[in-house]
Amino acid sequence: MSTGTIALWDQDAVKNAAEALSTARAEEIVRWGLATFGPRTAVASSFSEEDVAVIHLAASTGLPFRVVALDTGRLHEETRWVGDQLQARYGIPIEWYFPLGEELEELTRTAGMFSFRRSLEERRRCCEIRKVGPLRRALEGTPAWFTGLRRDQSQTRASLPVIEWDVAFGGLVKLNPLAGWTDAQLRDLADAHGLPRHALYDEGYTSIGCAPCSRPTRPGEHPRSGRWWWEDPAHAECGLHPLSHRTIRKA
Numbered sequence: 001m002s003t004g005t006i007a008l009w010d011q012d013a014v015k016n017a018a019e020a021l022s023t024a025r026a027e028e029i030v031r032w033g034l035a036t037f038g039p040r041t042a043v044a045s046s047f048s049e050e051d052v053a054v055i056h057l058a059a060s061t062g063l064p065f066r067v068v069a070l071d072t073g074r075l076h077e078e079t080r081w082v083g084d085q086l087q088a089r090y091g092i093p094i095e096w097y098f099p100l101g102e103e104l105e106e107l108t109r110t111a112g113m114f115s116f117r118r119s120l121e122e123r124r125r126c127c128e129i130r131k132v133g134p135l136r137r138a139l140e141g142t143p144a145w146f147t148g149l150r151r152d153q154s155q156t157r158a159s160l161p162v163i164e165w166d167v168a169f170g171g172l173v174k175l176n177p178l179a180g181w182t183d184a185q186l187r188d189l190a191d192a193h194g195l196p197r198h199a200l201y202d203e204g205y206t207s208i209g210c211a212p213c214s215r216p217t218r219p220g221e222h223p224r225s226g227r228w229w230w231e232d233p234a235h236a237e238c239g240l241h242p243l244s245h246r247t248i249r250k251a
């Protein structure tokens with residue numbers, strides 16, 4: 001398909017691209033995205049096995065791209081370690097973004113260090129300051145970003161398209177090349193290329209976020225059930241991937 005120019009991208013163009021690429025392989029979607037949107041295109045990474053896979057696929061194209069990561073101040077050290085391993089392996093500087101100091105001081109002084117346990121609203125406020133705000137700054141001037149989201153991760157992601165129009169972050173293209181991937185596909189890619197692996201997977205974690213908001217899961221439990229386990233699973237998103245913009249399939 002024609003790539004067009006970045007300036008022409010809008011919700012309708014994204015809808016057409018999503019249909020054209022709906023059956024494309026992840027490698028093809030990654031290459032297409034980088035060739036279309038250029039070197040400002042960002043891979044947003046929490047250093048999950050999905051994000052490591054996307055970084056690997058992007059690096060394999062030989063095309064330039066950015067890797068952005070959010071240090072919320074509450075990460076596991078093992079997460080930061082994967083970031084350093086990837087930086088060394090691919091020679092791509094990880095662009096770490098941090099919460100704004102004044103906002104974080106205000107949050108912790110007025111609400112404490114564990115305000116997120118009190119209510120959904122307070123949890124969302126913490127995610128807004130520690131994650132969403134920094135990602136907004138990371139994506140400024142970026143025409144498109146990649147995620148490692150998959151449809152089978154949660155009920156909130158079941159209808160995830162491979163490409164969507166991201167209103168939440170100001171109107172840009174969001175690419176989810178692993179949308180249809182399975183655990184087995186991820187494992188095969190990681191084994192074939194010896195990809196760095198987050199150490200907490202070996203301690204029973206199946207989805208890894210901030211330390212106080214993630215815990216290991218038991219066999220048979222949903223992989224995302226270790227995230228914000230005290231909340232209704234329907235709310236199990238941190239604001240980086242809101243559902244409000246996921247309307248492209250209905251249009």
Ligand code: SF4
Nearest residue numbers: 116126127130210213
């Ligand atoms: S995951 Fe938890 S600690 Fe991390 S930003 Fe959200 S509420 Fe705060």
